[in-house]
Amino acid sequence: MRLEKLGIYNFRNLQYVDMQSLCTFNFIHGINGSGKTSILEAIHTLALTRSFRSHKMESVISYGKDDLTVRGELRLSGGVETAVIGVRRPRKGPVLVKLDGDKLSTAGQLAGVLPVQVINPASFALLEGGPAVRRQYLDWGVFHVKHSGFFEYWPRYRKALQQRNSLLRRGNIDPGLIAPWDRELEAMGALIQDARSSHFELLAAAFEEIYRRLLASADIGDLDVPSLSMSMTSGWKDGEYSFAESLKHNLAGDLRAGFTRSGPHRADIDFRVGRLDAGDVLSRGQIKTLVCALKLAQSKVLLDQGIPTVFLVDDLAAELDERRCCAVFKELIELDVQVFASAVRRSDLNDDWCLSKPLKRFHVEHGVVSEC
Numbered sequence: 364m365r366l367e368k369l370g371i372y373n374f375r376n377l378q379y380v381d382m383q384s385l386c387t388f389n390f391i392h393g394i395n396g397s398g399k400t401s402i403l404e405a406i407h408t409l410a411l412t413r414s415f416r417s418h419k420m421e422s423v424i425s426y427g428k429d430d431l432t433v434r435g436e437l438r439l440s441g442g443v444e445t446a447v448i449g450v451r452r453p454r455k456g457p458v459l460v461k462l463d464g465d466k467l468s469t470a471g472q473l474a475g476v477l478p479v480q481v482i483n484p485a486s487f488a489l490l491e492g493g494p495a496v497r498r499q500y501l502d503w504g505v506f507h508v509k510h511s512g513f514f515e516y517w518p519r520y521r522k523a524l525q526q527r528n529s530l531l532r533r534g535n536i537d538p539g540l541i542a543p544w545d546r547e548l549e550a551m552g553a554l555i556q557d558a559r560s561s562h563f564e565l566l567a568a569a570f571e572e573i574y575r576r577l578l579a580s581a582d583i584g585d586l587d588v589p590s591l592s593m594s595m596t597s598g599w600k601d602g603e604y605s606f607a608e609s610l611k612h613n614l615a616g617d618l619r620a621g622f623t624r625s626g627p628h629r630a631d632i633d634f635r636v637g638r639l640d641a642g643d644v645l646s647r648g649q650i651k652t653l654v655c656a657l658k659l660a661q662s663k664v665l666l667d668q669g670i671p672t673v674f675l676v677d678d679l680a681a682e683l684d685e686r687r688c689c690a691v692f693k694e695l696i697e698l699d700v701q702v703f704a705s706a707v708r709r710s711d712l713n714d715d716w717c718l719s720k721p722l723k724r725f726h727v728e729h730g731v732v733s734e735c
């Protein structure tokens with residue numbers, strides 16, 4: 364699946380952008396504030412109806428305009444078939460999403476049509492941020508895996524959790540009221556945990572392989588990053604209890620806290636260098652390399668299931684040295700994904716990184732995009 368054409372209207376400083384015949388590699392350069400990240404943000408909005416930079420879409424709509432629109436033409440995997448996605452976000456009112464001219468009733472129906480992965484300066488949060496960022500990372504993959512059932516389980520789990528928490532807040536632990544929500548949490552929690560565990564196993568294997576290759580091709584010895592390990596924690600003491608037991612065991616404490624303190628909504632991924640927290644030990648460049656490997660690993664797992672990803676790579680050269688950038692691009696080539704990468708200077712994005720893959724360059728100036 365490839366994005367072949369992209370139209371952007373009233374998106375930050377991009378009033379009207381028309382990008383045709385997009386390639387495997389699409390390099391975008393321009394000075395600070397010219398609109399490079401906004402192009403990547405627009406592709407993200409096309410895929411997920413929201414930006415990766417701001418939760419408030421009204422700050423993304425161009426000043427003085429009523430709405431923004433992003434339109435993309437996709438060529439579906441391995442074939443002649445195409446699909447057209449349109450996303451319109453008004454300042455007020457719901458988002459309008461169209462797939463091949465048909466209005467979708469929920470934005471969720473768009474999920475999976477255009478899976479995108481973002482590598483940007485905020486990606487550091489994967490190691491340095493809280494557990495929610497890592498859960499989001501893990502669940503991105505689980506959501507896209509075919510038949511994982513996550514679309515169904517997760518909303519049901521969330522609803523049961525909200526109901527249970529609301530009883531806890533009101534100090535109401537009448538067994539007759541809380542038990543049905545516990546049963547729903549246990550049932551959905553087990554399914555979520557199973558789906559996450561099977562995905563995590565594949566992810567960890569892909570990560571290890573890619574991370575080693577990245578270090579090797581960037582000519583970084585293992586000594587630079589000794590004994591890195593990653594493990595998933597379920598969100599409760601699963602060595603001691605089942606989730607059902609954990610809910611019962613923690614009820615009094617949950618009541619005091621006013622919320623459910625254990626469960627898949629508290630799951631995390633733990634990164635260790637030896638016995639130490641990797642986020643406390645690794646340099647920013649090392650963290651970035653690791654984060655790139657994690658994102659690439661997600662795409663590898665999806666690709667193995669026939670789901671290609673589009674990569675949005677914002678200003679990688681500002682974070683990584685030339686050898687590491689080159690190593691990341693080598694992996695992107697290996698994955699055969701489509702890439703949109705931005706940088707301030709043209710020379711920050713090296714032609715050689717793409718080997719002989721088709722490459723197109725764009726220059727952005729004051730929101731105006733031209734091929735170059």
Ligand SMILES: Nc1ncnc2c1ncn2[C@@H]1O[C@H](COP(=O)(O)OP(=O)(O)OP(=O)(O)O)[C@@H](O)[C@H]1O
Pocket residue numbers: 374375376377393394395396397398399400401402421422423424425426707
């Ligand atoms: N709602 C908006 N309407 C109009 N312009 C906006 C809006 N929001 C942000 N801008 C402007 O859009 C421009 C594009 O920002 P963007 O982050 O895409 O630039 P960039 O080229 O990635 O810059 P940098 O290299 O500094 O990261 C900036 O000048 C910004 O001030």
